[in-house]
Amino acid sequence: MECVLCNPSNEKIIKQNNLFRVILVDEIPGFIRIILNKHIGEFSDLNFDEYNKITKEIYRIEKIMRKTLNPDKINIASLGNYVPHLHIHIIPRYKDDSWFPDSIWSEKHREYKYQTTQKQLDELLEGIKNG
Amino acid sequence: MECVLCNPSNEKIIKQNNLFRVILVDEIPGFIRIILNKHIGEFSDLNFDEYNKITKEIYRIEKIMRKTLNPDKINIASLGNYVPHLHIHIIPRYKDDSWFPDSIWSEKHREYKYQTTQKQLDELLEGIKNG
Numbered sequence: 001m002e003c004v005l006c007n008p009s010n011e012k013i014i015k016q017n018n019l020f021r022v023i024l025v026d027e028i029p030g031f032i033r034i035i036l037n038k039h040i041g042e043f044s045d046l047n048f049d050e051y052n053k054i055t056k057e058i059y060r061i062e063k064i065m066r067k068t069l070n071p072d073k074i075n076i077a078s079l080g081n082y083v084p085h086l087h088i089h090i091i092p093r094y095k096d097d098s099w100f101p102d103s104i105w106s107e108k109h110r111e112y113k114y115q116t117t118q119k120q121l122d123e124l125l126e127g128i129k130n131g
Numbered sequence: 132m133e134c135v136l137c138n139p140s141n142e143k144i145i146k147q148n149n150l151f152r153v154i155l156v157d158e159i160p161g162f163i164r165i166i167l168n169k170h171i172g173e174f175s176d177l178n179f180d181e182y183n184k185i186t187k188e189i190y191r192i193e194k195i196m197r198k199t200l201n202p203d204k205i206n207i208a209s210l211g212n213y214v215p216h217l218h219i220h221i222i223p224r225y226k227d228d229s230w231f232p233d234s235i236w237s238e239k240h241r242e243y244k245y246q247t248t249q250k251q252l253d254e255l256l257e258g259i260k261n262g
Binding site: 041042043044048055058059062063073075077079080081082084093100101102103106107 | 179
């Protein structure tokens with residue numbers, strides 16, 4: 001079966017390099033995903049130097065996300081049960097969002113209208129791009 | 132309100148140092164959690180040196196978990212929506228476990244009996260302890 005992350009379509013790529021790409025996910029305003037270019041399943045399939053490049057990017061994006069979106073919490077996860085191609089979710093969470101305090105993979109508790117502005121999103125993307 | 136990770140009880144501590152402790156979580160055989168000693172909410176509340184100590188430990192534990200438990204997938208997540216005190220879940224997943232392919236925070240799909248042996252668990256804990 002074709003891997004959807006090896007054969008992506010319509011990704012909103014913010015930045016990319018030899019190792020990974022960073023995309024904006026539509027589902028939640030400011031939801032960021034780091035996707036490895038090569039088809040590997042786990043962090044430890046990377047050598048330690050590659051791994052450190054990814055974790056450094058996670059740290060950097062988290063900082064920018066806090067500064068620009070000021071969410072109540074940030075959720076970071078590498079699951080890959082559906083698509084075993086390493087990718088990392090970086091998700092801004094708000095205390096009255098649809099799932100809070102549960103994960104976004106849990107059942108929805110309520111409807112929620114994000115207050116995130118285009119200016120905030122632009123600043124987030126600009127910050128990620130220029131790192 | 133008291134933080135349950137600042138005031139823990141009955142934690143099965145595998146190792147600990149000045150920065151964090153690593154515990155065995157009962158819910159799933161081999162479920163490991165890294166808990167920061169200090170009460171901070173996000174990775175970027177750590178300085179970059181401290182952050183790297185944590186990510187190095189995640190990488191190390193993931194390697195040991197693959198070697199000893201040989202799970203179908205490993206899920207790694209830092210959520211903290213209920214308890215905003217930085218902690219990282221490292222979870223062995225199996226293709227017919229109760230939630231697969233969904234997250235363990237999703238609805239259960241089925242009952243599942245883990246085949247993990249005591250020998251495997253001992254080797255996992257030994258590997259984590261001796262790092």
